[in-house]
Structure formats: structure tokens, C-alpha cells
Amino acid sequence: MSEFDRDDGINRRKVLECMTWVGTGVLWTVSGGVPRSLGIMGEAQAQEVKGLTFLQISDSHVGFHLPPNADALGTLQECVTKVNALPIKPAFMIHTGDISHLSLEAQFDDADRIISQTRLDVHYVPGEHDFLDPDQKFYRERYGKAAKGAGWYSFDANGVHFIGLVNVVDLKAGGLGNLGTEQLEWLEADVKGRSASTPIVVFAHIPLWTVYPEWGWGTEDGAQALSYLKRFGSVTVLNGHIHQVMQKVEGNVAFHTARSTAFPQPAPGAAPSPGPIKDVPADKLRTMLGIANVTFKQNEQRLAIIDTPLAG
Amino acid sequence: MMRSAVAAAMLGAVIGTGLAGGIIVARAQNATTAISIDNFTFTPATVTIKAGTTVTWSNKDDIPHGIAATGNAFAKSKTLDTDDSYSFTFTTPGTYQYFCYVHPHMTGKIVVEAATGENTTR
Numbered sequence: 180m181s182e183f184d185r186d187d188g189i190n191r192r193k194v195l196e197c198m199t200w201v202g203t204g205v206l207w208t209v210s211g212g213v214p215r216s217l218g219i220m221g222e223a224q225a226q227e228v229k230g231l232t233f234l235q236i237s238d239s240h241v242g243f244h245l246p247p248n249a250d251a252l253g254t255l256q257e258c259v260t261k262v263n264a265l266p267i268k269p270a271f272m273i274h275t276g277d278i279s280h281l282s283l284e285a286q287f288d289d290a291d292r293i294i295s296q297t298r299l300d301v302h303y304v305p306g307e308h309d310f311l312d313p314d315q316k317f318y319r320e321r322y323g324k325a326a327k328g329a330g331w332y333s334f335d336a337n338g339v340h341f342i343g344l345v346n347v348v349d350l351k352a353g354g355l356g357n358l359g360t361e362q363l364e365w366l367e368a369d370v371k372g373r374s375a376s377t378p379i380v381v382f383a384h385i386p387l388w389t390v391y392p393e394w395g396w397g398t399e400d401g402a403q404a405l406s407y408l409k410r411f412g413s414v415t416v417l418n419g420h421i422h423q424v425m426q427k428v429e430g431n432v433a434f435h436t437a438r439s440t441a442f443p444q445p446a447p448g449a450a451p452s453p454g455p456i457k458d459v460p461a462d463k464l465r466t467m468l469g470i471a472n473v474t475f476k477q478n479e480q481r482l483a484i485i486d487t488p489l490a491g
Numbered sequence: 492m493m494r495s496a497v498a499a500a501m502l503g504a505v506i507g508t509g510l511a512g513g514i515i516v517a518r519a520q521n522a523t524t525a526i527s528i529d530n531f532t533f534t535p536a537t538v539t540i541k542a543g544t545t546v547t548w549s550n551k552d553d554i555p556h557g558i559a560a561t562g563n564a565f566a567k568s569k570t571l572d573t574d575d576s577y578s579f580t581f582t583t584p585g586t587y588q589y590f591c592y593v594h595p596h597m598t599g600k601i602v603v604e605a606a607t608g609e610n611t612t613r
Contacts, residue, residue, distance in 0.1 A: 281572060352590035454530065454554050
């Protein structure tokens with residue numbers, strides 16, 4: 180047992196904000212419905228993995244070609260190569276949006292060509308960069324045919340209930356990410372009648388909790404969505420959008436954001452704007468990009484997330 | 492070749508406008524105001540213009556933006572990639588709130604005043 184395992188009382192309400200840009204990643208688990216930090220990646224790898232393992236990939240921004248990354252497709256390819264080399268094959272992958280940079284068909288084509296090399300089922304939710312075509316139809320045609328509305332849906336795997344939400348359409352002036360009434364009603368109905376012991380994983384592009392409203396990093400009606408999940412013992416919220424690892428634990432809800440595979444963005448307030456960090460030395464870029472590996476262990480009710488950078 | 496063709500077209504436009512309503516009208520119809528999009532901010536955030544003025548937004552960021560008016564009060568831009576721009580000519584007086592439809596926390600305002608004197612040709 181790590182020392183963190185004995186720290187329930189302290190960690191229960193502890194807010195974890197980990198900027199592991201250079202480190203090898205952070206693992207945290209959900210035990211008995213209470214998420215807490217366990218330690219760093221080395222510790223995570225030492226544990227025997229059973230149950231469900233899946234991957235999170237995010238913010239590919241295929242088509243981005245400006246500093247600090249002239250080749251976002253190339254770094255996506257590197258991430259996929261890393262996925263294919265994993266010792267334990269994941270059950271599937273989720274992509275938390277901004278697949279493309281400008282919603283061009285060629286960008287979606289390129290992304291699909293690379294991501295399909297994993298030969299994994301990929302469950303997508305869109306980012307705001309995936310709805311930039313004039314008719315806002317390319318994303319839905321490719322990834323959202325079986326989904327509701329702009330692309331929300333749920334599915335079950337190994338006893339875990341997964342919910343993919345869309346918070347990047349119908350954005351209001353001055354506001355943050357937005358789920359909207361129709362989607363909230365669907366969510367409430369979707370979880371109704373499910374046992375409170377069902378582990379829930381919610382994934383969406385923009386963080387569902389308020390990270391930094393000055394930069395639009397949050398979801399206007401995210402708290403409403405989370406209120407429907409309060410009775411569940413284990414809720415994990417996986418997001419992208421902010422291109423850095425950030426974590427927070429609140430009651431039974433664990434929040435986590437993943438790195439981008441394309442470019443890093445600054446810590447909240449650390450720069451004049453949330454634009455790409457341009458002055459990243461070439462040899463450091465890959466320590467700021469990466470993927471997340473998520474494991475749910477049956478019987479232990481544990482969900483562990485390992486953020487793995489491309490290098491470093 | 493291309494450059495001279497454009498210059499000729501512009502010259503034609505100026506002469507044509509001048510003939511139609513005098514030099515002051517020409518100035519009003521050709522009035523332009525620039526708004527820069529830089530660091531996820533519209534600068535200036537508020538502009539006050541006379542009716543007939545063309546506003547041009549230029550994206551200086553490394554991230555795409557888009558212009559949309561609250562209540563669709565004026566036409567939405569297509570996505571503006573780095574160095575792209577969008578122009579709209581405001582002919583009706585009023586206050587127009589707008590925002591970036593990609594990053595809605597970015598907001599701005601256009602105040603359009605009635606053109607006066609010889610400028611009220613629209």
C-alpha cells in the first residue's frame with residue numbers, strides 16, 4: 180500500500196492540481212467511491228492490471244502547423260505508435276475532441292487514417308474545432324450517426340457506464356461550454372434507474388468543471404449535469420481542451436484533463452491568452468504532448484489514470 | 492498584371508462613387524474600421540462608427556476564431572484562420588454585440604450611429 184492509501188480523510192476533499200508537464204504522469208484511483216491520488220506512474224505500473232483498460236486521446240488538431248509544432252499529424256502518429264506498443268492492449272479508446280484544427284474533410288481523413296492504425300474502437304466526442312465547417316455536418320456524418328443531438332450517447336463496458344457529452348455547440352456570447360436543455364434531459368433519463376454502485380465515466384471536450392472562466396475553460400451548465408450523478412459512488416470526468424494534465428477531486432467525482440497530441444497550452448493565467456505555447460524547445464515539446472491510459476479494476480472499484488507523455 | 496487590374500478596378504470605384512454623390516459621400520461609403528483579434532481579444536473591444544462604415548476583423552492569433560452577432564444581428568463570418576479577415580458594412584444604426592463563436596468568452600461591440608449631412612445616402 181502506498182502512503183496515500185492511508186490518507187482517506189485528507190484526500191477526500193483535497194484539490195489536486197497537477198501540472199505534470201515534465202514528469203512521467205500521475206496515477207489516481209477510485210476506491211470505495213472515493214477518488215484519491217496514489218502516486219506517480221512508476222507506482223502505477225507496478226500494480227497488477229485486471230479488469231478494463233482503455234485509452235484517452237485528445238486534441239489532435241490535425242492541420243495545425245504553427246509553432247511549437249509544425250507537424251501535428253506527425254505527433255499524432257507518434258502517439259498511435261506508442262499506443263500500439265503498449266504491453267496491455269486497451270479495450271477501446273476515447274477521443275475527447277478537436278480531432279481536426281479547422282474541420283476540413285482532409286483533416287478528418289488524415290486523423291482517421293492515423294488513428295485507425297490502433298485497430299481499436301474509438302468513441303469520439305467533438306471539440307469546437309470539429310464544428311467549423313459551414314454546415315457543421317462533417318463531424319456528425321463521420322462520428323455521430325448513432326448519437327443523439329450534436330453527438331451525445333452512452334454505452335456500457337465491463338460494468339462501467341460511459342457517457343459522451345457535447346459541450347461545444349450553441350455557445351452563447353460571454354459564456355463557457357454549453358450542454359443545453361435537451362442534452363441535460365437526456366442525461367438525467369440516461370442515468371435514472373441505474374444502481375448507485377455503477378461506476379460512471381463521463382467524457383466531454385471542454386472541462387465540465389470551472390477551471391478558468393477568464394479563458395472560457397469551464398461549462399456553463401456543467402454543475403447541472405453533475406447533479407444527476409451525485410448519488411453514484413464513483414464518477415470520473417475526462418476532458419480535453421486545455422492541453423495539459425489537471426486533476427481535481429470533489430466528493431465522489433474525480434475530474435481529469437488530458438494532454439493534447441498537438442501542442443501545449445499555458446497554465447491558467449500564466450500567459451496573456453490560452454493560445455499555444457510557442458517558445459517550446461524542440462527537445463521538450465514531446466514531454467508536453469501525450470495520451471492517458473485508464474484502468475478500472477473489477478472488485479476493487481478502482482479506476483486509475485496514467486498520463487503518458489510522448490517523451491521524458 | 493494582377494496588381495494593375497486591381498488598381499484599375501479601385502480607381503473605377505472611386506471615380507464612380509465620386510460622380511454619384513460628391514467626394515464626401517465617397518469618403519463615407521469607403522470608411523473602414525479595423526478590429527484586430529489578438530491574444531483571444533477584440534481590439535478595440537468597442538468601436539463607434541457612422542452608418543455605411545465597413546468593419547474588418549483580422550485574426551492575428553495562431554488559433555482560428557469566428558465572428559457571430561448576438562441574435563444574428565449581422566452576418567456570421569466563416570472560420571478565420573491565422574491572418575484571415577472578415578468584413579461587414581454596417582448600414583443600420585444601432586448597437587451590435589458580437590462574440591467569437593469558437594471562444595464565446597471573447598466579446599465586442601459595434602455602435603453604429605446615423606450618418607449625418609451629405610453622408611445619409613444609404
